[in-house]
Amino acid sequence: MSSPPLRAVLETVASYKPSAGAHGSTARPRPLSANESPHTPLPGIVEAIAAAGSTVNRYPDPGCGALIRAIAKAHGVAEDRIAVGAGSVALLQTLFQAVADPGAEAVYAWPSFEVYPTLAALAGVESVQVPLSDDTHDLRAITSRISSRTRLVIVCNPNNPTGTVVGPEELRTFVESVPPTCLVAVDEAYHEYVRGPAATSALGLCAAHPNLVVLRTFSKAYGLAGLRTGYLVGDAQVVERLRRACLPFAVNTVAQQAAVAALGLEEQLLRRVDSTVAERHRVRDTLVRRGWEIPDSQANFVWLRLGPHAVDFGAWCASRDVTVRAFPGVGVRVSIGSAEDNDQFLAAADEWSSARQTAVAGAGRTRQAGKETEG
Template sequence: MTHPPLRAVLETVAPYKPSDGVHDPAARPRPLSANESPHTPLPGIVEAIAAAGAGVNRYPDPGCGELIRALARAHGVTEDRIAVGAGSVALLQTLFQAVADPGAQAVYAWPSFEVYPTLAALAGVESVQVPLAGETHDLAAMTDRITDRTRLVVVCNPNNPTGTAVDPEELRKFLGSVPPTCLVAVDEAYHEYVRGPAAASALPLCAGHPNLVVLRTFSKAYGLAGLRTGYLVGDPRVVEGLRKAALPYAVNSVAQRAAVAALGLEDRLLRRVDETVAERARVRDALLRAGWEVPDSQANFLWLRLGEDAAAFGAWCASHGVAVRAFPGTGVRVSIGSAEDDDRFLAAADAWRSPERMPRAGREDRA
């Protein structure tokens, strides 16, 4: 049978596959694979969603006016510096498409957010992947890989999946080394979870760098993963171009209302983030005491250095009722969930390292 031809690149792009799970709710594993908030929406957000639902027979505001006004107030910037999309990944897709002149390249660290290569390939942009140094961005090496063909540099900060954060002063110096003709996107999807010296956002740097954009999301700290809402802050001329390239009506009316409500409840939501940060420390400390190698994460997940054991450990956790995100040959990312879910994961991790299991596995413990 003859089929209509599609772009050849589609044969090389792997479809996005969430971690294996069980569809039976009664047997569903503990959800520690997608970096979601473990907290259910606050009542004010639920009420906003219900109210917006009454008007879904009408198209949403294509300009996301109310949400952009609320974001502008929250960040102390003008409205023409903000673009909103269906999750920050949709804005990333628009960025790759917007720079996709023939021969264009995009530089980003690797491993990092697994969707970057797909977005680049679909946009026709050549990926230049720069290995991490100690699971952290090697900004000096990234600078060396920038050429006159580089149109976009992406810095995932904190980095997904390793959780490590870039030193703010190093990022400032890096921005000064990037040609003004090259766009720099700092992906701050997990910024609210950062603590300590690395907590400074790149947002204040946008005023002095017209080639800088910063991306945020409502999916993580704000707990709206199911509604797909994100935003970008940058120079008005860049934002204007991205708004032109975005699909109309991409952010639905329910999502817009929920995001506005979440901004109004930010203090309460960020207290929940503090709880997740405390739980992150508890789980990491338990793993370190048990002999695991776990980098100091500044996100709502932890990274386990497992190398060739990564896939096997992911399957092991699934068999023990815990869904984690395995990156075969590299490591495993474990989201921070409720204390009960995290305890189930710690029990699975302890069982993995138990003397009773290791003879059956027939190999040395490489965790």
């Protein structure tokens, strides 16, 4: 039976596949694959969700008015410079669609957020992927790949999956070098976890650069991953046009009210972020002491340079009831969870290292025995 013709790109575009669930014992899997907050919602957020639930027979506010006012107050920017979407990924989709004239290109580092290539392909935009340098954005190389066809450049900062950052001065110089006809999107989904001099947001550059937009999310530091809410800040004229491309009623009432409540409880939520950052340091320092190569992550995850062993390590962790995110042939991203979750991951990593050392030693003995036999 023939099927209706659909776009040819749907035959080749990669669909998002969550990490395989843990298997082995009947213990609760340790969820360290999706960069979620390990903390349950604060009581004030739960109350806002419950109150909003009683109104779901009505459509949500299509303009997200209360939420936009709260975001504008939090960042000290005008309301007309903010667009809200069903997670920052929905706003990324809007950006790709908004620049998708025939022949348009989008330039971004790779590996980076794994959905970028899919969004580009679905919008009909050609991806130009620029390899990372030492797990970090090579902004000079990205600049060199910008052409007359480039309509969008994305800088994921901190980068997902490596957790590395580019500093504020380096980013400012880069933004200044991009032609004003090209849109620059700085994806700051993990900004709240950044510490030190690199903690300066690109939001401060928006006023001087109308071609710059900055994306944020409530899914990570604010702990609302299940409600899908994100926002974008940029030039008012750009934002006004982007709002036209956003799907009406995309951000539901419960999500809007929960996000408003989260902004009102920001101080408490950011203390939770501090605890995650402390755990990030502990996990990374422990792994480095034990011989692992781990970049200096500024996100709520760490990156293991495992190359061809990435998939095997992911399966190893799953067999020990820990789910991690394996990128075949490249590495493994491990979210920072509760202390107990992290300890179980560290134990699995230790077992892996011991098993690898035993296997290597055994192979060496086999080769030596073979040489002696030949001799």
